[in-house]
Amino acid sequence: MQPDANAPSHRLARVAAHLNPQRPQMEEGASALRLVVCRAKGGAPGFKVAILGAAGGIGQPLSLLMKMNPLVSVLHLYDVVNTPGVTADVSHMDTSAVVRGFLGAQQLDAALTGMDLVIIPAGLPRKPGMTRDDLFNKNAGIVRTLCEGVARCCPNAIVNLISNPVNSTVPIAAEVFKKAGTYDPKRLLGVTTLDVARANTFVAEVLGVDPRDVSVPVVGGHAGITILPLLSQVTPPSSFTQDETRYLTDRIQNGGTEVVEAKAGSGSATLSMAFAASKFADACLRAMRGEAGIVECSYVASEVTELPFFATKVRLGRGGAEEILPLGPLNDFERAGLEAAKKELGESIQKGIAFMSK
Numbered sequence: 001m002q003p004d005a006n007a008p009s010h011r012l013a014r015v016a017a018h019l020n021p022q023r024p025q026m027e028e029g030a031s032a033l034r035l036v037v038c039r040a041k042g043g044a045p046g047f048k049v050a051i052l053g054a055a056g057g058i059g060q061p062l063s064l065l066m067k068m069n070p071l072v073s074v075l076h077l078y079d080v081v082n083t084p085g086v087t088a089d090v091s092h093m094d095t096s097a098v099v100r101g102f103l104g105a106q107q108l109d110a111a112l113t114g115m116d117l118v119i120i121p122a123g124l125p126r127k128p129g130m131t132r133d134d135l136f137n138k139n140a141g142i143v144r145t146l147c148e149g150v151a152r153c154c155p156n157a158i159v160n161l162i163s164n165p166v167n168s169t170v171p172i173a174a175e176v177f178k179k180a181g182t183y184d185p186k187r188l189l190g191v192t193t194l195d196v197a198r199a200n201t202f203v204a205e206v207l208g209v210d211p212r213d214v215s216v217p218v219v220g221g222h223a224g225i226t227i228l229p230l231l232s233q234v235t236p237p238s239s240f241t242q243d244e245t246r247y248l249t250d251r252i253q254n255g256g257t258e259v260v261e262a263k264a265g266s267g268s269a270t271l272s273m274a275f276a277a278s279k280f281a282d283a284c285l286r287a288m289r290g291e292a293g294i295v296e297c298s299y300v301a302s303e304v305t306e307l308p309f310f311a312t313k314v315r316l317g318r319g320g321a322e323e324i325l326p327l328g329p330l331n332d333f334e335r336a337g338l339e340a341a342k343k344e345l346g347e348s349i350q351k352g353i354a355f356m357s358k
C-alpha cells in the first residue's frame with residue numbers, strides 16, 4: 001500500500017522538508033523525501049525546472065515567475081550565495097510548484113538531477129563602459145562548470161542559456177556537451193527573447209499600438225550590431241520611414257546598454273530579462289508538453305547562414321528547437337546589417353570554441 005501523504009504521522013515530515021530547503025532531499029530521511037516527491041508527482045503533471053544563478057538580479061524575479069507557472073511541479077534554485085533566503089521566500093507563495101534550494105558547488109549535482117529544463121542566468125553583469133564580451137573571462141568558466149553539471153546529471157534536459165556573452169557562451173555549452181557525448185543541438189537554446197520584447201515595445205511606441213499586438217523577428221545574436229531586428233517582417237505588416245528604421249534598429253541593438261547606463265553601475269536588465277526568460281521558458285514547457293505551433297526567436301545551432309550558431313525563429317517541440325525557420329526576405333538595409341552582424345558573430349563563436357579547446 002502507498003503511504004498516505006496526508007496521514008498525521010507523515011504530515012510533519014513533509015512540512016520539515018519544506019522548512020529546510022537546503023537539505024530536504026537526502027538528509028532529512030527517506031520518508032520526507034518520498035512524500036515531497038509524491039506530492040510533486042501526484043498533483044497536476046508538471047516539469048522539473050532548475051534555475052542556476054537563482055539568487056541574482058535576474059534569478060530572483062525569474063524564480064518568482066517560474067513558481068507562478070502551473071506547468072512547473074518542482075523548482076530547484078541553485079546559486080553560490082543566498083539561496084536559503086530566496087528559497088524560503090519563494091516557497092511561501094501558494095502555488096503548486098515544490099521549491100528546493102541548493103547552495104554551492106557541492107550541491108550542484110543534487111540541484112540538477114532529474115531536471116527537465118535548466119535555465120542559466122549565472123554570471124557577472126555589465127557595468128557602464130563594458131561590452132558583453134568584456135564578461136567573457138569570468139562567465140565562460142562559470143557556464144562551462146554549470147554545463148558540465150548538466151551533462152553529468154540531466155543530459156536530456158533542455159537548456160535556456162542567459163549568461164553573457166550569449167554569442168560565445170552558447171558555443172561553449174555546445175563544446176561541453178560534445179566532450180561529454182551528450183550534445184543534442186535541439187536542446188541548447190540561447191535566450192534572445194529580451195531583444196524581441198524590446199523590439200515589440202519600441203515598434204509599438206512608434207506605431208501607437210499595444211505591444212502585445214506586435215511581433216518583430218530579431219535574428220543574428222545577442223550583442224550590439226549582431227542583434228538584427230527585421231522591421232520589414234513586422235506583424236501586423238507596417239512600413240517605416242528611413243529615420244524610423246534607423247532609430248528603431250539602433251534602439252533595439254542598444255537596449256541593453258540603455259539599461260546598463262540608467263542603472264549607473266548597479267547592473268544590467270534584470271526585471272525585463274526575468275519577464276522575457278519566463279516567457280521563453282513557458283514556451284519551451286508548453287512545447288515539451290506537446291502544444292503545437294510554438295515559434296520563438298532563439299540563438300541556436302543553425303544552418304541558416306554559414307555560421308554554426310545564429311538566432312532566428314525556431315519552432316519549439318517536445319525535444320527543444322525542432323525546426324530552424326529561414327530568415328525570410330530581407331530588404332537592402334537588413335542585408336547590410338546581416339553582413340556586419342555575421343562578421344562580429346563569427347568572431348564571438350570562434351572565441352567560445354577556442355576557450356574549450358585550451
Ligand SMILES: NC(=O)C1=CN([C@@H]2O[C@H](COP(=O)(O)OP(=O)(O)OC[C@H]3O[C@@H](n4cnc5c(N)ncnc54)[C@H](O)[C@@H]3O)[C@@H](O)[C@H]2O)C=CC1
Nearest residue numbers: 053055056057058079080121122123124125162163164273
Ligand atoms: N541573455 C540576455 O538577454 C541577458 C543576459 N544577461 C546576463 O545574465 C547574467 C546574470 O545577470 P544578473 O542576474 O543581473 O547578475 P547578478 O550578478 O545579479 O546575478 C548573477 C548570479 O549568478 C551567481 N553566480 C555566479 N557564479 C555562479 C556559479 N558558478 N554558479 C551559480 N551561480 C553563480 C551569483 O552569485 C549571482 O547571484 C549576466 O551575465 C548578464 O550579462 C542579462 C540580461 C539579459
Ligand SMILES: O=C([O-])CC(=O)C(=O)O
Nearest residue numbers: 126164194256257268269
Ligand atoms: O546589456 C547587458 O549587458 C545585458 C543584456 O544582455 C541585455 O540587457 O540585453
